[in-house]
Amino acid sequence: xxxxxxxxxxxxxxxxxxxxxxxxxxxxxxxxxxxxxxxxxxxxxxxxxxxxxxxxxxxxxxxxxxxxxxxxxxxxxxxxxxxxxxxxxxxxxxxxxxxxxxxxxxxxxxxxxxxxxxxxxxxxxxxxxxxxxxxxxxxxxxxxxxxxxxxxxxxxxxxxxxxxxxxxxxxxxxxxxxxxxxxxxxxxxxxxxxxxxxxxxxxxxxxxxxxxxxxxxxxxxxxxxxxxxxxxxxxxxxxxxxxxxxxxxxxxxxxxxxxxxxxxxxxxxxxxxxxxxxxxxxxxxxx
Numbered sequence: 001x002x003x004x005x006x007x008x009x010x011x012x013x014x015x016x017x018x019x020x021x022x023x024x025x026x027x028x029x030x031x032x033x034x035x036x037x038x039x040x041x042x043x044x045x046x047x048x049x050x051x052x053x054x055x056x057x058x059x060x061x062x063x064x065x066x067x068x069x070x071x072x073x074x075x076x077x078x079x080x081x082x083x084x085x086x087x088x089x090x091x092x093x094x095x096x097x098x099x100x101x102x103x104x105x106x107x108x109x110x111x112x113x114x115x116x117x118x119x120x121x122x123x124x125x126x127x128x129x130x131x132x133x134x135x136x137x138x139x140x141x142x143x144x145x146x147x148x149x150x151x152x153x154x155x156x157x158x159x160x161x162x163x164x165x166x167x168x169x170x171x172x173x174x175x176x177x178x179x180x181x182x183x184x185x186x187x188x189x190x191x192x193x194x195x196x197x198x199x200x201x202x203x204x205x206x207x208x209x210x211x212x213x214x215x216x217x218x219x220x221x222x223x224x225x226x227x228x229x230x231x232x233x234x235x236x237x238x239x240x241x242x243x244x245x246x247x248x249x250x251x252x253x254x255x256x257x258x259x260x261x262x263x264x265x266x267x268x269x270x271x272x273x274x275x276x277x278x279x280x281x282x283x284x285x286x287x
Contacts, residue, residue, distance in 0.1 A: 017041050020072045020120065027095025029145050036138040040070070043132055045124035050074070050115045057112050066126040068099040068143075074119025075176075075195035077204075081110045089204040090150075090158065091116075091176055091196060097146040102126065104147075116195030116230070158204060163246065168205050169215040171244035173225060177234045190235045197230050219243075222253040 021041040024030040030037060045067075073094050081087045092098060098113060103126065133139035157175045160168055176193045196204070202212040216232075219225035224240045226233040234240055242248045 017047070020047075020122075023072060024070070024095055029095055029097065029142055029149070032145075033138040033141055036136060036142060039132065039136050039139075040122070040124075043124075043128070045122065045128065048121055048123060050119045050121065052115055052117050052119075054115045055112060057110070066099075066102065068097060068103075068124045068126055068129055070122045070124070071096050071098070072120045072122070074121070075116045075193075076119060077114045077116055077196065077200055079112050079114070079203075081112070087203075088158070089200065090153070091200075091204065093176070093195075097143065099126070100143045100146050101150075103130075103143065116200070161206065165205075165207055165211040166215040166218045166250050167243060167246055168207070169201060169212060170219060170224070170240055170250075172201060172205060173219075173232055173234060174237075174240055174244045177232075178237065190233050191237070193232045193234065195230060218250045222250050224253065 018041065021037045024037055025034050071092060071094055075091060075093045076096075076098065077089055077091055078098060079087060079089050129139065153175070157172060160171070163171075173193060176196070177191045198212050198216065199209055201207075202209045205212070207215075216225065216227055219240075220227065222239075222243075224234070224236050224243065226235075236253075239248070239253050243250060243253070
């Protein structure tokens with residue numbers, strides 16, 4: 001499998017496959033058609049544990065690597081380079097699909113992926129997957145939803161260039177952390193996002209590194225985000241969401257007496273059905 005060399009892991013057992021594919025039920029791409037998960041599980045292309053920092057190409061000019069990747073756990077940055085130096089960077093994590101666009105068209109763009117964390121994924125050859133889809137049309141429904149969501153995210157997450165930098169950074173962190181799986185009633189928990197550097201955030205949002213640094217400083221001062229090496233801890237999720245939507249300004253936020261970060265205490269554990277994503281929930285661990 002050229003370009004997709006991975007670390008083979010002893011988790012490739014029936015019980016582990018069941019657990020990984022079962023975790024996809026909690027993500028919006030697969031939830032409407034859970035019956036397709038056993039079909040994909042029983043026809044795996046290859047299971048891989050990709051180390052952080054590994055790179056691979058999915059498309060380079062007319063040469064296309066015909067693979068579709070389903071992410072179980074971890075985070076991947078996908079960079080598309082076009083003519084005249086134009087490029088875009090997008091983040092994908094648990095429950096996301098990569099390589100689906102090559103089913104419908106080829107263009108001269110170069111598409112490279114970079115694993116921002118250790119990533120667990122299933123890799124399918126497109127030819128075999130299309131043959132499987134001819135017998136199970138739900139596979140194409142899942143792929144269609146994936147493409148539609150990417151179009152939505154291009155505008156709702158990455159394309160709002162008219163908004164202030166702090167709002168755009170808050171919106172991206174919200175999306176990466178819990179935008180698809182917001183835990184109602186869990187506002188006092190702290191969620192963590194691992195993988196993207198500040199330079200990655202700047203590239204994804206078409207902002208300068210200084211703008212991202214200033215935005216993160218404002219979010220830290222408001223106690224809705226704290227930063228660590230390639231990591232971001234999100235707390236007071238309702239405030240972060242309101243800021244991402246533009247309902248409040250960062251200067252309007254006040255830190256409540258119950259703020260875990262200010263009290264220097266450990267937040268309660270958060271366990272969530274989507275734990276095999278690129279999101280780490282403090283105190284939880286992987287089930």
